Amino acid sequence: MAIEAKQVLEQLKRVKGPDLTGNIVDLGLVSDIVVQGEKVIFSVTVPTQLAAQLEPLRAAAEKAATAAPGVAQALVTLTAASAEKTPDPAPVRPAPKESQAGEVPPPMLKQAGQRPPPGAKAPVPGIGAIVAVASGKGGVGKSTTSVNIALALAANGQRVGILDADIYGPSMPRLLRVSGRPDAGEDGVIEPLEAYGIKVMSMGFLVDEEEPMIWRGPMVIQALTQMLREVNWGELDVLIVDMPPGTGDAQLTMAQSVPLAGAIIVSTPQDLALIDARKGLNMFRKVDVPILGLVENMSMFICPDCGGRHDIFGHGGARDEAKRIGVPFLGEVPLEMAIRANSDGGTPIVIADPEGPQATIYREIAAKVWDRLGAERRMAGS
Numbered sequence: 001m002a003i004e005a006k007q008v009l010e011q012l013k014r015v016k017g018p019d020l021t022g023n024i025v026d027l028g029l030v031s032d033i034v035v036q037g038e039k040v041i042f043s044v045t046v047p048t049q050l051a052a053q054l055e056p057l058r059a060a061a062e063k064a065a066t067a068a069p070g071v072a073q074a075l076v077t078l079t080a081a082s083a084e085k086t087p088d089p090a091p092v093r094p095a096p097k098e099s100q101a102g103e104v105p106p107p108m109l110k111q112a113g114q115r116p117p118p119g120a121k122a123p124v125p126g127i128g129a130i131v132a133v134a135s136g137k138g139g140v141g142k143s144t145t146s147v148n149i150a151l152a153l154a155a156n157g158q159r160v161g162i163l164d165a166d167i168y169g170p171s172m173p174r175l176l177r178v179s180g181r182p183d184a185g186e187d188g189v190i191e192p193l194e195a196y197g198i199k200v201m202s203m204g205f206l207v208d209e210e211e212p213m214i215w216r217g218p219m220v221i222q223a224l225t226q227m228l229r230e231v232n233w234g235e236l237d238v239l240i241v242d243m244p245p246g247t248g249d250a251q252l253t254m255a256q257s258v259p260l261a262g263a264i265i266v267s268t269p270q271d272l273a274l275i276d277a278r279k280g281l282n283m284f285r286k287v288d289v290p291i292l293g294l295v296e297n298m299s300m301f302i303c304p305d306c307g308g309r310h311d312i313f314g315h316g317g318a319r320d321e322a323k324r325i326g327v328p329f330l331g332e333v334p335l336e337m338a339i340r341a342n343s344d345g346g347t348p349i350v351i352a353d354p355e356g357p358q359a360t361i362y363r364e365i366a367a368k369v370w371d372r373l374g375a376e377r378r379m380a381g382s
């Protein structure tokens with residue numbers, strides 16, 4: 001049965017707007033609806049400062065859309081309102097509340113100061129280059145991009161590790177389907193876990209997924225330092241660090257606490273996301289970390305039936321912006337059901353379909369990252 005966008009919109013009228021007045025259709029928040037077989041794809045525009053709290057709205061829109069005749073699956077993404085609508089974007093993630101502070105997990109009992117520890121910038125023996133993957137705001141696909149770039153670097157022949165430093169929502173256990181507590185040897189050195197040929201450490205291995213843990217600044221830096229320096233990474237060409245989203249103090253301190261060879265910024269094409277992306281760039285510039293480039297994620301949707309491009313999120317912003325502000329553009333990753341389904345299923349697309357078009361895009365991005373690292377190294381040496 002052919003899906004009619006009109007009928008999907010009818011169902012979506014049951015979903016209330018972000019401030020619980022009106023409905024998302026009449027408020028004009030729903031993008032064009034792309035129909036792909038039995039699936040529908042669209043975005044809902046929400047105020048940036050509320051994005052973190054609006055996961056229930058996203059889920060409700062997905063559920064409502066699947067109630068329309070013929071719809072088997074819906075892929076809904078929240079997008080930020082344009083800059084004009086929300087001139088003063090607040091951080092997407094609320095700051096942790098002291099009263100909610102959880103237990104310090106066992107490997108992190110040591111005391112630490114708020115500032116980066118002395119020697120933080122010392123290189124980590126055995127690791128050729130440490131690369132941060134960051135985003136100005138949450139939900140832009142930073143973790144998905146991190147994991148696929150890491151696996152693509154490995155597919156290109158590099159020895160790779162990934163460090164999931166996203167304290168707010170560690171994703172690597174899910175994205176790589178790895179779990180369990182890493183063993184610590186008698187010398188206290190932790191053995192990283194391994195997945196698809198890359199070494200993996202995640203805050204998620206150290207805390208219980210069921211028990212949301214609120215981190216305090218010193219704990220974060222201590223945990224990060226431990227995951228970096230007290231883990232047996234062995235010999236690696238590249239260690240990818242999946243940073244927490246945003247550009248607040250925690251991120252800045254983290255960026256200062258790791259001897260980074262460079263940073264990759266992930267952004268969706270929307271204007272506001274780009275403004276946030278610019279904040280990400282500035283954060284790394286502030287701490288003298290070279291920007292390896294910008295990745296535009298969910299840049300467009302390519303219809304597998306007709307081959308047509310649907311720019312439902314306003315494609316092209318990141319490429320133009322990268323040019324304007326003089327940072328390399330690493331590539332554009334389309335919005336693709338397969339990327340989401342495979343990531344969420346624990347087999348990222350670079351592994352699930354290594355010769356497919358998406359894996360090819362990630363391998364090209366990884367090759368550019370590797371080239372840029374070489375160029376940065378040459379510049380530093382000259």
Ligand SMILES: Nc1ncnc2c1ncn2[C@@H]1O[C@H](COP(=O)(O)OP(=O)(O)OP(=O)(O)O)[C@@H](O)[C@H]1O
Nearest residue numbers: 138139140141142143144245298334335336339340
């Ligand atoms: N190119 C893509 N096509 C389709 N879905 C995608 C794509 N990139 C990411 N996603 C999906 O978008 C959702 C958010 O992605 P992800 O968790 O990687 O974002 P994030 O920026 O790390 O989020 P957060 O900062 O909130 O942890 C996931 O369900 C993921 O599968």
